[in-house]
Amino acid sequence: MTRKVVLIAFLCGLPAAALAGLTVLGQGDARRFDPSGFPPDMQKRYALMEVKCANPAEGCHSLGRVVEAVTTGIAPISHTPFDKKAAKMYGIKMMRKPDSGIDKKTARELVRLLYFLLDEARAP
Amino acid sequence: MSRALSVLAVVGLAVAAAAPRAHAIPAFSRAYKTECATCHTVIPHRNAFGEAFRRNGYVWPVAEARKPAGRIEALWRSGALETLPVSLLGMHDARYDREAETGDNLDLEPHEFELMAGGSLRSLMSFWMEYRLEEVEDNEREGTEMEEAFVMFRRVLGTPVNVKYGLFRPDLTLWKHNDRLTAATWATLDRIHGEKLKEARDGLEVNGVFGGRLFAAFGAVDREEQDGYEFYGHLVYRFGGTDLDGNEPEIDLEADPSVWDDLAVTLSAYAYLGRRGDADSQRWSRIGAEAEVLYKGFTLLVSGLKGTDEVTSADDADTWVYAAEAQYVCRGKYFALARYEYKDEEGDGEGVTQRLIPALGWTPVPSVRLSLEHRWEKAAPEVDNTTLMRLLYSF
Structure with a gap:
C-alpha cells in the first residue's frame, strides 16, 4: 500500500518526499522540510533557521543545502x-x-534543530 | 581636473550598480560549487579558510585522497578535473595624480588581464599557473609574462609535508602579493635596494602545517644568471580562531559568549638570504616579523623588516621597514582600510619614505570589486598624492 502511495505521488509529480520522520517539500534548492509535524520548540527553531540561514537578502544559502546534508548524511559542498559533530562545526x-x-x-x-533533524532522518 | 575625477567616480559607481547580478564562477567556485565568500572576505583577500585551502594545495581541507562523494568516479580515477580549471582576472584603473610632472593629472590606465589556472589531481598533486597579459606598475609597462607556474606534491609519503617546485613567489609573509585589497604593494614585499621579495623565482619549497596551528616553509631558489642559490624560511603560529588546516575551533555553545569565540592572533617570522652581483658576491638578507589580529570583520596587521645589503666599496646598507594596516569588512560587501608604511632604506634616518594609504571598496556581486584608494607618499622633500579607482573582476 505504501509503495502504491509513493508511486502515485511520484507519477503525479507531487513535490513532496518523506524520509523517516521528515517530510521534504519542493525540489532542488527550493527543497525545505515540512515543520508541521515538529514539536513546538523545533518549529520555532525551524522558523529561526529560515530567517537566519536562508535569507536571500543576506546572500546566505538555500535550505536545499540543509535538506541535502540531513537526508543524505553528506555535506553538499x-x-x-554530515553528522552531529559536523552539524556543531557548521x-x-x-x-x-x-x-x-x-x-x-x-x-x-x-x-x-540540526541534531533533531539528524535523529528524525535516521529514525526507523 | 578634480571635477573630472568626481564625474568619473560617479559614472563608475553608477555603471557598477546597474550591472546585471551575474553569478561568480571562477575556477575553484565552479569546481566546488560554492560561493566566493567561502574563501574570500572581499576578492582577492582570502579569509582563514581560503588561506587553508591555498596552503592545502587547492584541496578542500579535511577532504583527502579518497574519492569525494558526488564526484564522477571515472574522471576522479583518471586524475582528470570535472571542470576546466581556468579563470580570468580583469583590472581597470583610473589614476589621478595631483602633482603629475607632465601635467596629465588624470590617467585612464592601466588595464590588466591575468589568466589563472589551479587545481589538484586526485588530491595528490596540485598545480597553479598565473599568466599576466598586461600590466602597468609605477607607470612602466611590464608586458606579458608568466607570473607563477608550479606544482606541489601533497602530503609526501603520508606526512604533512608538501613539496612545491617551479616558478613561484616564496611563501614569506602572512599577507601575500596576490591577496591585497589595494593597488599599492606591501612595502615589505616591494623593492629594497633593487630586490623585491614579491618576485617569483625558480625553486623548490618544502612546507606543511603541523598540529593544525604551526606552518613552516623552507625553500631554495635559483635565480637567472646566478651560480649559487638563495634560501628562505617562514614560520607561522596561530592562537585561537580557525586553525591553519581550516578547522573551526572547538567552542562550547552552552557557555556564555566570550571574546575568544571570535578572536584569532597569528604570529609570523621569516628570513631570506639572497645574493647579487657578477659573481654572486654581494649578499643581502631580509628578516621580518608580523602579527595579525582578527576579530569578526576587523583585521589588524603589523609588520617589521630589517634588510642588510652588501654594497661595493662601502659599508653594508641597513634598511628598516615598518607597516601596519587596519581593515574592516562589512556584510561581505564593503570594506574600509588604512595602511601606514615607513621605509628607511639607508638606516640612518635619511632617505625615509612614508606612505599613508586609506581605501574604500564595494562589491556589487562577490566577483566584482570597485575600490577607491588614496596614496600620500612623502620622500622628503617630495610629497606625492595619488588617487586611484580600480574595477576588478574575475570569472
Missing part, C-alpha cells in the same frame, strides 16, 4: 560526512562568520 562556522547575524545563542538553537 565539501562532500564530507553552527560554529556560521556563528564566527562576520555579519552572519548568528550569535552564540542563535547558533546553539540552530545546532539543536
Whole structure:
C-alpha cells in the first residue's frame, strides 16, 4: 500500500518526499522540510533557521543545502560526512562568520534543530 | 581636473550598480560549487579558510585522497578535473595624480588581464599557473609574462609535508602579493635596494602545517644568471580562531559568549638570504616579523623588516621597514582600510619614505570589486598624492 502511495505521488509529480520522520517539500534548492509535524520548540527553531540561514537578502544559502546534508548524511559542498559533530562545526562556522547575524545563542538553537533533524532522518 | 575625477567616480559607481547580478564562477567556485565568500572576505583577500585551502594545495581541507562523494568516479580515477580549471582576472584603473610632472593629472590606465589556472589531481598533486597579459606598475609597462607556474606534491609519503617546485613567489609573509585589497604593494614585499621579495623565482619549497596551528616553509631558489642559490624560511603560529588546516575551533555553545569565540592572533617570522652581483658576491638578507589580529570583520596587521645589503666599496646598507594596516569588512560587501608604511632604506634616518594609504571598496556581486584608494607618499622633500579607482573582476 505504501509503495502504491509513493508511486502515485511520484507519477503525479507531487513535490513532496518523506524520509523517516521528515517530510521534504519542493525540489532542488527550493527543497525545505515540512515543520508541521515538529514539536513546538523545533518549529520555532525551524522558523529561526529560515530567517537566519536562508535569507536571500543576506546572500546566505538555500535550505536545499540543509535538506541535502540531513537526508543524505553528506555535506553538499565539501562532500564530507554530515553528522552531529559536523552539524556543531557548521553552527560554529556560521556563528564566527562576520555579519552572519548568528550569535552564540542563535547558533546553539540552530545546532539543536540540526541534531533533531539528524535523529528524525535516521529514525526507523 | 578634480571635477573630472568626481564625474568619473560617479559614472563608475553608477555603471557598477546597474550591472546585471551575474553569478561568480571562477575556477575553484565552479569546481566546488560554492560561493566566493567561502574563501574570500572581499576578492582577492582570502579569509582563514581560503588561506587553508591555498596552503592545502587547492584541496578542500579535511577532504583527502579518497574519492569525494558526488564526484564522477571515472574522471576522479583518471586524475582528470570535472571542470576546466581556468579563470580570468580583469583590472581597470583610473589614476589621478595631483602633482603629475607632465601635467596629465588624470590617467585612464592601466588595464590588466591575468589568466589563472589551479587545481589538484586526485588530491595528490596540485598545480597553479598565473599568466599576466598586461600590466602597468609605477607607470612602466611590464608586458606579458608568466607570473607563477608550479606544482606541489601533497602530503609526501603520508606526512604533512608538501613539496612545491617551479616558478613561484616564496611563501614569506602572512599577507601575500596576490591577496591585497589595494593597488599599492606591501612595502615589505616591494623593492629594497633593487630586490623585491614579491618576485617569483625558480625553486623548490618544502612546507606543511603541523598540529593544525604551526606552518613552516623552507625553500631554495635559483635565480637567472646566478651560480649559487638563495634560501628562505617562514614560520607561522596561530592562537585561537580557525586553525591553519581550516578547522573551526572547538567552542562550547552552552557557555556564555566570550571574546575568544571570535578572536584569532597569528604570529609570523621569516628570513631570506639572497645574493647579487657578477659573481654572486654581494649578499643581502631580509628578516621580518608580523602579527595579525582578527576579530569578526576587523583585521589588524603589523609588520617589521630589517634588510642588510652588501654594497661595493662601502659599508653594508641597513634598511628598516615598518607597516601596519587596519581593515574592516562589512556584510561581505564593503570594506574600509588604512595602511601606514615607513621605509628607511639607508638606516640612518635619511632617505625615509612614508606612505599613508586609506581605501574604500564595494562589491556589487562577490566577483566584482570597485575600490577607491588614496596614496600620500612623502620622500622628503617630495610629497606625492595619488588617487586611484580600480574595477576588478574575475570569472
